[in-house]
Amino acid sequence: DAMVIQNPRYxxxxxxxxxxxxxxxxxxxxxxxxxQQKSSQAPKLLFHYYDKDFNNxxxxxxxxxxxxxxxxxxxxxxxxxxxxxxxxYLCATSRDWAGGLNEQFFGPGTRLTxx
Amino acid sequence: GIQVEQSPPDLILQExxxxxxxxxxxxxxxxxxxxxxxxxxxxINLFYIPxxxxxxGRLSATTVATExxxxxxxxxxxxxxxxxxxxxxxxDKAAGNKLTFGGGTxxxxxx
Numbered sequence: 001d002a003m004v005i006q007n008p009r010y011x012x013x014x015x016x017x018x019x020x021x022x023x024x025x026x027x028x029x030x031x032x033x034x035x036q037q038k039s040s041q042a043p044k045l046l047f048h049y050y051d052k053d054f055n056n057x058x059x060x061x062x063x064x065x066x067x068x069x070x071x072x073x074x075x076x077x078x079x080x081x082x083x084x085x086x087x088x089y090l091c092a093t094s095r096d097w098a099g100g101l102n103e104q105f106f107g108p109g110t111r112l113t114x115x
Numbered sequence: 116g117i118q119v120e121q122s123p124p125d126l127i128l129q130e131x132x133x134x135x136x137x138x139x140x141x142x143x144x145x146x147x148x149x150x151x152x153x154x155x156x157x158x159i160n161l162f163y164i165p166x167x168x169x170x171x172g173r174l175s176a177t178t179v180a181t182e183x184x185x186x187x188x189x190x191x192x193x194x195x196x197x198x199x200x201x202x203x204x205x206x207d208k209a210a211g212n213k214l215t216f217g218g219g220t221x222x223x224x225x226x
Contacts, residue, residue, distance in 0.1 A: 042216035088156050097212040099145035104214055106158040
């Protein structure tokens, strides 16, 4: 089945130690998104790629970076994790932006713990 | 940006009961999705419904785009329906057609 895959499902890192989360998709979608969801809150968009075109949300901290080396893969790099970065990180894809093609599909998420 | 409000914030149901969840949004949209977030945190797509009515088993949804609201109906609820239900909207006015989520409705179905 076509899907969005995230690895690892659970990630523990130390305060200040860089960490990378990965997302892959077999849907061949043009757009990939990274969302952050903190406990008891709604998901919040960090950034997205349309193909290789990167778009950062205005309030995404500089500590968060992303890479999309090809259509299938997208990475979230947290350069110096703080305790406030502990959260669920959700990757999503959509075929396109236009109406009718913009339904988003989510991966299972990576739960990040910062010690 | 678009504001999205969901009601009620919490809902406790007896198994077998029916319920309606509401989502109000503040501007025109070209994407509206309903999700169920399971206990492991995964967002499960329920409906893609920027307008109209859809049904899938015991669940159905209606979006009245001109009046800027959407409703999710759960009939004959089961304990597996427990979790958080999110409404999320997107607009071509927002870069990347990003989804803005409502605050969610936390549903508990008791046996």
